[in-house]
Amino acid sequence: MANTSNLRVAVIGGGPGGYAAAFLAADLGMKVTLIDPEVNPGGVCLYRGCIPSKALLHVAKLLEEAEQARNWGIEFGEPKVDLNKLRGWKESIVKKLTGGLGQLSKQHSIQFVQGKAAFVNATTLKVTKTAAAGEENLTFDRIIIATGSRPTVVPSLKLDSPRVMDSTGALDLPDIPKTLLVIGGGYIGLELGSVYATLGTKVTVVEMLSGLLPGADRDLVLPLHKRLERLFAAILLNTTVKSLKDEKTGIRVTLDGPNVKEKEKEQVFERVLMSVGRRPNSEIPGLDTTKVKVNQKGFIEINEQRQTAEPTIYAIGDVAGEPMLAHKAMHEGRTAAEAIAGHKVAFEPNAIPAVVFTDPEIAWAGLTETQAKEQGREITVAKFPWAASGRAITLDRPEGLTKLLIDPKTERVLGVGIVGAGAGELIAEGVLAIEMCALAADVGMTIHPHPTLSETMMEAAEVFYGQATDIYRPKR
Amino acid sequence: MSREFKLPELGENIESGDLVRLMIKPGASISEGEPVMELETDKAVVEVPSSVTGTVGEIRVKEGDKLRVGQVIFTVENGTGAVAPSAPVQAAAKPAALTGDASTKSVPPAPGPAPLVAQQPARAASPSRPSTSTGGGEFKLPELGENIDSGDLVRLMIAPGATVSEGQPVMELETDKAVVEVPSSVSGVVRAIQVKEGQKVKVGEVIFTLEGGAVAQAQPARSHEPVEHMSGQQGARLAFQLAMRAEGKTEEQALPPDQPHPESQPFSMPVQLGKVAGMDHDPIPAAPHVRRLAREIGVNIRSVLGSGPGGRIGEEDVKQCAKNALMQAAVAAQTPRGAFVEPELPDFAKWGKTERVSMRGVRRKTAEHLRQAWNTIPHVTQQDRADITELEQLRAKFAPRAEEAGGKMTVTAIALKVCASALKVFPQFNASIDMGKEEIIYKQYINIGVAVDTDRGLLVPVIRDVDKKNIVELAAEMTQLSKKARDRKLTIEEMEGGTFTITNLGGIGGTGFSPIVNHPEVAILGISRSRMEPEWVQVKDKFEPRLILPLSLSYDHRLIDGADAARFLRWIAEAFEQPFLLSVQG
Structure with a gap:
């Protein structure tokens, strides 16, 4: 194996993929330079994504439960929201975590450069530092591109108004508007819509397709949809936004679709959240001087080792392909670092979990029923409804569902889908089961703590054999 | 009634031999066990005993001919042979003393130091033995002996489309006790093979099916005894294991880190648009650390057959696959290969200036x-x-x-x-x-x-x-x-x-x-x-x-x-x- 101790590696982008790659590369003995425009590593995930949204969603959940507590004989009265304090708390979390990453970078002896990078050639970067004026050309042996993604703007709806926000703007929490239109029924729109709705905003969601969360199995989406119908002012499916117009009182929106009533066709919203997707940040200056290939959707093309067509350049995370998820980027970052070190590695997970942090949460991993149908693959679906879970009843959240997708021949667990409170935490067991190629019997015969929601995994496996304890489902 | 005597199996990898001397004449009476000819194979001169009794009718070969296993040697009139036309293999070649007298009626028990075919210990052939073949045009693994209900398929000797005849060995099976060659009990053209090398095969499991489903099964009640012998592969494997033990190495250490890659994959761009990575193919039934092991020792995980529940691939399966590949590589190395893979060169420029000159002409x-x-x-x-x-x-x-x-x-x-x-x-x-x-x-x-x-x-x-x-x-x-x-x-x-x-x-x-x-x-x-x-x-x-x-x-x-x-x-x-x-x- 080649001696990698003196390899100079640059990582462009300090998000979860970038810092995971940088830290491991440093651990493997390489000289690492991490370049990011922010003061500290963290990227979109920590500054403008996963982390701040989760802080706000925690608040949303608390408000929801406080409201629900009336049913249990507990009343708190109307909540008072101190927006400055809430924003401050959120920002303190971001600062704490990103500061921690800055510390970790120092401990790893990583040279963190606050600035931007452009390619001069396959091994040289022109780095513009934020603090100092001027540019500097730095040469490396390997470069990892981890520039992530940014919110997409629909060109026809582009409107330069502070009332039109993307996810970044929404997370800044400028105010609690009376009305909010969320364009796009994906996970970002639903998560942020939930936050604003629980804070008191009347939220309307429009989705072009026939259902929320396209790509997720419908039986998982249904309980969420039902709950959101109560939380939101309206959910308009099969609906498109024709135009946005900035007016004094708000944004005048023209909607079109079979479900839109005549009087709803034109409405004024105080604010609009555009959450129609994200696009990869592959427009790096000078990238065209290298052999790196960018496909039509803007993703950098890579092989199993995350290496681009230019042998010295690797790409990971959102910029390198779907799914655009931080945990996928982190695993890719580690794969790239090891590949550079000459280890025989490949990015080949059997399952990448996806989590929607709404309430209830939706999480899935591995094969979905939708995919199985598309592939014409024979599977057996074993479902355990949470109505039969003691723990779910004590939480007053019986709407959940845990299901296993099982290969009827081998009895292997190929996919797991969960909807319900805390599904995002529960899915990890499903990912492990898939990666370890567990059989339904393995999951069923593993003792799960009682009373917990995790039991639903075990019981779903028992359903497969027609022998569940807490529900009667005879074997077909 | 006229019967035929065909050249029986002579041993592993011996398909033919040169007829050195015929010991029978038309009209002569012959009895089972009596030597009928001397055959020179690659390995030795063997005396081939008759498996039939009767009067020799027509002799279909002559001295100097190259004879193939299964070829008809002579016909027998008034045959009373209790033995099937295609003789059970264990009754076949015994190493012949070249001095063997043609008129000797009884063949002395093989005293040769290296019998070509080890004598099969007489097994109590249970009369209730299930039929080794069904009428459905398939060949199932027959009974192998007492207390043996399965074996590891070491080598397949047939391929789809090949003609297989009754008595022809179709595979090598490694049981707890020995490596046995399993002869077919059916004749016809192989349509599909249902098993893979390296797989565990159970008695009664379908090995292959035949085209058209026609089964020419002479005596369903009578199965061919598997022949026990030490194959080249078995020998190599034992030698490998012994060498490892002698060096005090674990298998992992003994396995070279770089297996020859049959297909070296150059830079390839996977299509991954809109797809969840890992889901565009069948998930591999192996835990992540097993997949890593396979990559590290150069085994294509998709070529590994899992022995665990639901086909789960364990570390042992990967190592076994590597070992098999090693054996095949060793065997392949013995035969001249057309393509020689150039070993990779280091970057000489690391240590000083170099000059590259094209290697021309002479x-x-x-x-x-x-x-x-x-x-x-x-x-x-x-x-x-x-x-x-x-x-x-x-x-x-x-x-x-x-x-x-x-x-x-x-x-x-x-x-x-x-x-x-x-x-x-x-x-x-x-x-x-x-x-x-x-x-x-x-x-x-x-x-x-x-x-x-x-x-x-x-x-x-x-x-x-x-x-x-x-x-x-x-x-x-x-x-x-x-x-x-x-x-x-x-x-x-x-x-x-x-x-x-x-x-x-x-x-x-x-x-x-x-x-x-x-x-x-x-x-x-x-x-x-x-x-x-x-x-x-x-x-x-x-x-x-x-x-x-x-x-x-x-x-x-x-x-x-x-x-x-x-x-x-x-x-x-x-x-x-x-x-x-x-x-x-x-």
């Missing part, structure tokens, strides 16, 4: 040719020395004559004459091997190439009909060809058709070397520098200064045995020592 041709020769020929080099004190005096004396003829009376010129004479006495050194046809080609002409060092590289002009020319003529021709070689005037024809080669480095020095045989020739003589050495002269009871010429003969061990090479080189040495021999024997 150098490239030499490199290709010598590599091919080296890879094809199992080389052995025999060393000897010749006392040329007397020859040297003669050489000096006759040198002017050669010069008159326009040549130089060199050691090489004399060596040409000596070798030509030697090649006449030892024709196998003037031959080539045709492995494809399994034939030896003896050449009735003697053309000797002489390696000439030129500024372009090594060239080998060939002198024709060396045996028909005298030394003076040879010296002249040699001088002429050497000059042509150095002047780049040699034609291709002048470098073709050699039957033997001489390479003389004596002009430079050295005490001996290992020349590489100039394929497709089978031997090459290397000559080093002669020097005065103290030689013990027995008759005078003292050392005397003698001029000694070191000789190195490299030869193709496939064709030439060591003893022959020693004799050949000794003959050459003696011819140098006593030039008179040439005129007597040469």
Whole structure:
């Protein structure tokens, strides 16, 4: 194996993929330079994504439960929201975590450069530092591109108004508007819509397709949809936004679709959240001087080792392909670092979990029923409804569902889908089961703590054999 | 009723043999166990006993024929043979003492040290044994013996589309007890094979199905006993395991980190748009650390058959797969391979300046040719020395004559004459091997190439009909060809058709070397520098200064045995020592 101790590696982008790659590369003995425009590593995930949204969603959940507590004989009265304090708390979390990453970078002896990078050639970067004026050309042996993604703007709806926000703007929490239109029924729109709705905003969601969360199995989406119908002012499916117009009182929106009533066709919203997707940040200056290939959707093309067509350049995370998820980027970052070190590695997970942090949460991993149908693959679906879970009843959240997708021949667990409170935490067991190629019997015969929601995994496996304890489902 | 006696299985990898001697005549009575012929196989001469009793009808073969397993040897009239036409294999070849008397009625129990086919211990064949085949045109694994209900499929001997006949071995199975060869109980054309090598196969499991579903099953009740033997693979595996144990290594350590990749994958761009990575293919039934192990030891995880529940691949499965690949590679290495994989070079520039020059013409041709020769020929080099004190005096004396003829009376010129004479006495050194046809080609002409060092590289002009020319003529021709070689005037024809080669480095020095045989020739003589050495002269009871010429003969061990090479080189040495021999024997 080649001696990698003196390899100079640059990582462009300090998000979860970038810092995971940088830290491991440093651990493997390489000289690492991490370049990011922010003061500290963290990227979109920590500054403008996963982390701040989760802080706000925690608040949303608390408000929801406080409201629900009336049913249990507990009343708190109307909540008072101190927006400055809430924003401050959120920002303190971001600062704490990103500061921690800055510390970790120092401990790893990583040279963190606050600035931007452009390619001069396959091994040289022109780095513009934020603090100092001027540019500097730095040469490396390997470069990892981890520039992530940014919110997409629909060109026809582009409107330069502070009332039109993307996810970044929404997370800044400028105010609690009376009305909010969320364009796009994906996970970002639903998560942020939930936050604003629980804070008191009347939220309307429009989705072009026939259902929320396209790509997720419908039986998982249904309980969420039902709950959101109560939380939101309206959910308009099969609906498109024709135009946005900035007016004094708000944004005048023209909607079109079979479900839109005549009087709803034109409405004024105080604010609009555009959450129609994200696009990869592959427009790096000078990238065209290298052999790196960018496909039509803007993703950098890579092989199993995350290496681009230019042998010295690797790409990971959102910029390198779907799914655009931080945990996928982190695993890719580690794969790239090891590949550079000459280890025989490949990015080949059997399952990448996806989590929607709404309430209830939706999480899935591995094969979905939708995919199985598309592939014409024979599977057996074993479902355990949470109505039969003691723990779910004590939480007053019986709407959940845990299901296993099982290969009827081998009895292997190929996919797991969960909807319900805390599904995002529960899915990890499903990912492990898939990666370890567990059989339904393995999951069923593993003792799960009682009373917990995790039991639903075990019981779903028992359903497969027609022998569940807490529900009667005879074997077909 | 007429029955046929077919050539039974003789042992592993023996498909045919040459009929050396027939011991029966039409009309003769023959009884089961009586030897009927002597057959020469690759491994030994075996006496083949009859598996039928009756009167010999028609004999369908004659001495000198090449016989194939399953071929009809003779028919039997009034046969009462209790044995199926296609004899059970264990009743087959017994190593024959070549002195075996044809009239001996009973074959003595095989005393041979290495029986071709180990005798199958008589197993209590249970009468309630299930049929080994169903009528549905498939072959199921038959009972293998008491308490054996499964085995690991080591080797498949059939492929879809192949014709399989009853009694023909179809696979090697490794059970707890031994490796057994399992014969088919059905005849027909194989349609689909339901098992894979490396897989565990259970008794009763369908091994393959037949086209059309027609089953020609003679006696369903009677199954062919599997033949137990030590296969080459089994031997190799045992040797491998023993070697590992001896070195105190774990299997992992013993497995080389780099397995030859059958398909080396260049840079490939996966289509991953809109797809969840990992889900565009069937998920691999192996835990992440098992997948990593496979990658590290160079095993394609998709080619590994999982032995765990639901086909789960464990570490052991990966190691087994690597071991199998290793065995196959070892077997493949024994046969000459067309494609040679160049090992990777390090980056030399890391250690200093380098220059790259394209390898053209003679150098490239030499490199290709010598590599091919080296890879094809199992080389052995025999060393000897010749006392040329007397020859040297003669050489000096006759040198002017050669010069008159326009040549130089060199050691090489004399060596040409000596070798030509030697090649006449030892024709196998003037031959080539045709492995494809399994034939030896003896050449009735003697053309000797002489390696000439030129500024372009090594060239080998060939002198024709060396045996028909005298030394003076040879010296002249040699001088002429050497000059042509150095002047780049040699034609291709002048470098073709050699039957033997001489390479003389004596002009430079050295005490001996290992020349590489100039394929497709089978031997090459290397000559080093002669020097005065103290030689013990027995008759005078003292050392005397003698001029000694070191000789190195490299030869193709496939064709030439060591003893022959020693004799050949000794003959050459003696011819140098006593030039008179040439005129007597040469």
